[in-house]
Amino acid sequence: MARMKFLCDADRCIECNGCVTACKNANEVPWGVNRRRVVTLNDGEPGEKSISVACMHCDDAPCAAVCPTDCFYTTTDGIVLHDKDLCIGCGYCFFACPFGVPQFPEQRAFGSRGRMDKCTFCAGGPEEPGSQAEFEKYGANLIAEGMLPACAEMCATKALLAGDGDLVAEIFHHRSTSRDGRPQTWGWATAYGAGLS
Amino acid sequence: MKNQLKQPKTRNALRRIGWLTALVVVFAMAVPLTGYVYVAVAQDDERAQQSQQNQAWSGTNPRSEVWRQARQSYEGVSAVDSPAANVLISSSGETFRQVRMGPVSTYLPWFLAFMLAAMAMLHVFTGGGHKLGKLSGKRLPAWSLFDRVLHWYVAVLFLVLAVTGLSLLFGRAVLIPVMGPEGFAAWARASKFIHDWAGPFFVVGVLVMSVAWLHHNKPTKVDLHWLLKGGAFGKHLPAGRYNGGQKIWFLVNVAAGLIVCITGVLMLLPNIFENRELFQINLIVHGIVGIAWLGVSFAHIYMATLGAPGSVDITTKGHVSSEWAKVHRSLWYEEVKDQEFQAEQKKSTAS
Ligand code: HEM
Ligand code: SF4
Numbered sequence: 001m002a003r004m005k006f007l008c009d010a011d012r013c014i015e016c017n018g019c020v021t022a023c024k025n026a027n028e029v030p031w032g033v034n035r036r037r038v039v040t041l042n043d044g045e046p047g048e049k050s051i052s053v054a055c056m057h058c059d060d061a062p063c064a065a066v067c068p069t070d071c072f073y074t075t076t077d078g079i080v081l082h083d084k085d086l087c088i089g090c091g092y093c094f095f096a097c098p099f100g101v102p103q104f105p106e107q108r109a110f111g112s113r114g115r116m117d118k119c120t121f122c123a124g125g126p127e128e129p130g131s132q133a134e135f136e137k138y139g140a141n142l143i144a145e146g147m148l149p150a151c152a153e154m155c156a157t158k159a160l161l162a163g164d165g166d167l168v169a170e171i172f173h174h175r176s177t178s179r180d181g182r183p184q185t186w187g188w189a190t191a192y193g194a195g196l197s
Numbered sequence: 198m199k200n201q202l203k204q205p206k207t208r209n210a211l212r213r214i215g216w217l218t219a220l221v222v223v224f225a226m227a228v229p230l231t232g233y234v235y236v237a238v239a240q241d242d243e244r245a246q247q248s249q250q251n252q253a254w255s256g257t258n259p260r261s262e263v264w265r266q267a268r269q270s271y272e273g274v275s276a277v278d279s280p281a282a283n284v285l286i287s288s289s290g291e292t293f294r295q296v297r298m299g300p301v302s303t304y305l306p307w308f309l310a311f312m313l314a315a316m317a318m319l320h321v322f323t324g325g326g327h328k329l330g331k332l333s334g335k336r337l338p339a340w341s342l343f344d345r346v347l348h349w350y351v352a353v354l355f356l357v358l359a360v361t362g363l364s365l366l367f368g369r370a371v372l373i374p375v376m377g378p379e380g381f382a383a384w385a386r387a388s389k390f391i392h393d394w395a396g397p398f399f400v401v402g403v404l405v406m407s408v409a410w411l412h413h414n415k416p417t418k419v420d421l422h423w424l425l426k427g428g429a430f431g432k433h434l435p436a437g438r439y440n441g442g443q444k445i446w447f448l449v450n451v452a453a454g455l456i457v458c459i460t461g462v463l464m465l466l467p468n469i470f471e472n473r474e475l476f477q478i479n480l481i482v483h484g485i486v487g488i489a490w491l492g493v494s495f496a497h498i499y500m501a502t503l504g505a506p507g508s509v510d511i512t513t514k515g516h517v518s519s520e521w522a523k524v525h526r527s528l529w530y531e532e533v534k535d536q537e538f539q540a541e542q543k544k545s546t547a548s
């Protein structure tokens with residue numbers, strides 16, 4: 001079975017936020033909820049790098065481990081989804097997720113946050129695939145239609161890759177090794193130092 | 198004629214313009230290409246430097262630096278404006294998960310079980326509290342209406358908070374198999390709602406209690422004697438109005454109350470206080486201290502019911518039988534019996 005993965009090529013991402021927009025458009029998420037975001041490190045300095053991040057669909061997901069109602073599940077494609085009917089909006093998943101992924105439509109006193117929303121790898125949720133109910137709760141189910149997540153499809157520089165983890169890794173491997181002027185990104189010498197063998 | 202003379206001239210001019218244009222076009226296309234030559238030369242230089250660097254293994258890979266920063270929770274910039282959006286990776290999330298699902302979920306239930314078992318053992322080995330036998334009807338006034346209301350206000354909220362809080366932490370393991378995922382989700386949602394709203398009322402109760410009952414909870418030598426000689430294990434040692442065990446229970450309430458209430462309130466106000474690390478620490482500390490407090494409360498509950506029959510009257514009726522006071526609070530009994538009996542007598546004849 002494929003294991004679906006995202007990968008953002010920091011050498012290509014130009015912080016255009018096209019992926020963020022594509023995601024909002026495809027999934028019609030509410031105001032204030034962003035399933036994907038672009039983070040720029042060392043902004044404005046030489047060597048600044050931008051990286052687009054959303055749910056990493058962790059193998060052993062911290063969000064799922066702490067959820068009081070155990071509402072997460074992993075699909076056979078390795079996509080981590082959750083059931084909004086079971087979610088109580090406690091926010092624990094947000095505090096456990098290393099990538100700050102889970103989002104909440106409200107931020108009010110007395111801990112009322114509304115039900116959690118997060119990146120679904122455009123794979124909908126636990127409703128009839130393609131149904132109106134699924135769309136309203138979880139957004140698009142492009143995977144069921146044989147497509148890939150809207151963000152990666154949109155990416156103009158093809159920095160953001162999505163799909164079977166092995167394929168994505170292969171593409172990135174090819175890119176890294178054939179990238180001109182960057183011999184230091186890959187290979188034995190990079191990993192262990194040229195003096196060591 | 199004029200026309201014939203002019204013709205070659207215009208043709209020449211046109212030809213010149215044509216050549217010039219071609220020249221400009223060629224230049225326009227060629228000049229930028231020199232950039233490639235420059236880049237190639239520069240890259241050769243860079244490569245030469247790099248290979249030297251690689252040989253000496255001194256250079257740091259600029260890309261690896263970026264990923265190192267990402268891994269170490271460097272703050273960047275993001276167009277998305279939500280909590281912690283500008284941090285790529287925060288390991289504390291995984292730490293929070295491991296602590297909560299590891300030691301917290303393992304040892305706290307054992308502690309509760311230990312306290313329950315300890316009370317059961319105490320009951321079996323001491324044969325239960327002193328049976329008062331037939332009561333004379335003489336009684337000592339103990340608690341005002343204010344004290345009694347305060348006690349049950351705090352106690353009921355305490356139990357409600359304990360049940361709902363425990364549901365959030367252990368319901369997944371204990372209640373989902375019983376209630377099913379949907380049933381438990383409904384209960385968990387109610388639990389969260391009740392816990393969130395009961396919390397602030399409880400905070401007020403604990404604060405009032407800590408102040409109102411401070412004056413009679415000062416430790417004395419008698420308390421020390423009571424504690425060291427095993428007053429808590431069923432021996433009837435001299436004690437004043439409150440014994441050493443009760444004063445410790447009061448102290449536990451003030452200390453645990455402070456910690457549980459502060460961490461609880463911090464978690465309730467997401468806009469003001471909540472950040473990821475603070476919430477993670479708060480929830481862990483809140484859970485540990487809250488459940489430890491609950492465990493200690495088992496001792497209080499046992500002592501006030503099976504451990505010393507008759508005690509509950511103080512919190513419900515406000516007075517207690519003189520037989521009870523003689524056994525459990527000998528010093529207090531000696532101190533107040535005469536005046537209080539008379540006062541009581543007057544009251545009961547008057548009414
Ligand atoms: C008898 C006292 C209390 C006990 C035994 C208790 C116990 C607990 C427990 C076990 C949890 C779940 C921890 C976890 O899932 O890791 C919890 C959560 C929480 N408690 Fe308490 N608690 C008490 C009092 C309070 C008070 C006084 C407040 C607030 C003023 C409060 C506010 C909270 C909040 C905000 C949460 C997070 C749950 C949420 O809102 O989603 N608690 N408590
Ligand atoms: S929400 Fe966070 S913890 Fe959960 S699978 Fe996605 S990246 Fe992992």
Ligand code: SF4
Nearest residue numbers: 067087088090091093
């Ligand atoms: S907010 Fe919802 S999904 Fe997240 S841990 Fe709480 S109940 Fe689970």
